[in-house]
Amino acid sequence: AQSVAQPEDQVNVAEGNPLTVKCTYSVSGNPYLFWYVQYPNRGLQFLLKYITGDNLVKGSYGFEAEFNKSQTSFHLKKPSALVSDSALYFCAVRVLSYNTDKLIFGTGTRLQVFP
Amino acid sequence: EPEVTQTPSHQVTQMGQEVILRCVPISNHLYFYWYRQILGQKVEFLVSFYNNEISEKSEIFDDQFSVERPDGSNFTLKIRSTKLEDSAMYFCASSQTGYEQFFGPGTRLTVL
Numbered sequence: 001a002q003s004v005a006q007p008e009d010q011v012n013v014a015e016g017n018p019l020t021v022k023c024t025y026s027v028s029g030n031p032y033l034f035w036y037v038q039y040p041n042r043g044l045q046f047l048l049k050y051i052t053g054d055n056l057v058k059g060s061y062g063f064e065a066e067f068n069k070s071q072t073s074f075h076l077k078k079p080s081a082l083v084s085d086s087a088l089y090f091c092a093v094r095v096l097s098y099n100t101d102k103l104i105f106g107t108g109t110r111l112q113v114f115p
Numbered sequence: 116e117p118e119v120t121q122t123p124s125h126q127v128t129q130m131g132q133e134v135i136l137r138c139v140p141i142s143n144h145l146y147f148y149w150y151r152q153i154l155g156q157k158v159e160f161l162v163s164f165y166n167n168e169i170s171e172k173s174e175i176f177d178d179q180f181s182v183e184r185p186d187g188s189n190f191t192l193k194i195r196s197t198k199l200e201d202s203a204m205y206f207c208a209s210s211q212t213g214y215e216q217f218f219g220p221g222t223r224l225t226v227l
Contacts, residue, residue, distance in 0.1 A: 032214065043119075043206060043220035044158070051214060090158060094214070101146065101170055101213055105158040 002027045002095045006106035013081045014114050021076040021109045023091030032094035033074040034103065035065055039087045047089075050074060061085070081113045117141045119219035121207050127225045131196050136222045138190045138207030144217075146210040147190045149182065151175070151203040152221075158206065164190065197226045 003026045013019045025031055035047040048059025055067045065076045076089060091106040120139045128134050140147055149161040163170040164182055172180075181193045190209075194201055204223050208216040 034215075036218070043121075044208075044218040046215060046217060049215060092158075096213070101163050101165075102148070102160040102173075103150075103158075103208075103216060104160065105150075107157045 002093060002104055004091050004093050004104055004106040006089075006091055006109045008109050009107075010110045010112060012112045012114065015083050016080050019078050019081040019085070019111065019113070021089050021091075021111060023074045023076065023106060024072050025074060025091075025093045026072065027093055027095065031067075031072075031074075032096065033065075033067065034092040034094065035059065035063070035074075035076050036090045036092060036105075037087050038090065038108075044090065047076070081111075083113045083115050086111055086113045119207055119209055119217050121205075121219035121222050123222060124220065125223045125225070127227065128197055130199060130226055134194050134197055134224060136192045136194075136205050136207075136224070138192070138209075138219055139188055140190055140207065140209030141211070141217060142188070144209035144211045146170075146213050146216075147182075147184065148208040148210075148216060149192045150206045150208065150218075152206065153203045161192075161205075194224075197224075199226050202226045 005024045033050040036044040048057050050057050050067045058064045063078050088108050090108050092103040122137045147164040150158050152158045162172045162176045179195045183191050204221045206221045207219040210216045
């Protein structure tokens with residue numbers, strides 16, 4: 001079955017330090033992977049995606065993610081965290097077949113950046 | 116920048132009542148979706164819609180749910196007889212190609 005796992009409910013990091021939010025996936029076929037961010041009382045904002053090509057994907061707000069096929073991971077990273085990055089982050093995989101087209105989301109990781 | 120909009124932002128209803136949640140997708144998008152997020156839980160797929168018909172629906176999307184694209188711009192989700200467990204944030208999403216889904220701000224549905 002297709003699935004996405006975010007093993008950490010919460011990640012705490014000091015402002016200015018690098019951050020990593022972990023995601024692993026299980027899909028058949030080539031994975032289409034996404035990161036979304038949700039600020040309080042807001043919708044889901046697209047951050048970045050991996051479809052094919054370079055394993056290091058750059059996205060919005062200085063975020064990047066590294067696709068690792070052997071480890072089936074797609075961790076979200078940022079070299080220097082900001083307090084304003086504090087939010088809920090969701091990893092998602094697109095499941096696509098002849099009769100299916102949907103995103104499956106992980107459980108979310110709350111990122112808390114401390115000043 | 117074009118965006119997906121949803122109305123209302125918050126809907127309170129009594130159990131057993133019908134609700135209609137409205138979405139205006141981005142204008143040149145062809146694929147439409149509804150997801151929901153029960154408070155504190157993950158985002159769950161409800162239904163996808165393409166070419167004026169449902170492409171796929173989840174097990175959550177039972178006979179109480181229906182979707183429509185009545186006028187070429189709006190995309191609605193109807194719940195015929197709401198239950199307490201339908202209380203959630205409902206997100207509409209649209210996509211031009213199917214690769215990247217753009218989400219609206221959500222409608223918080225509270226069933227009393």
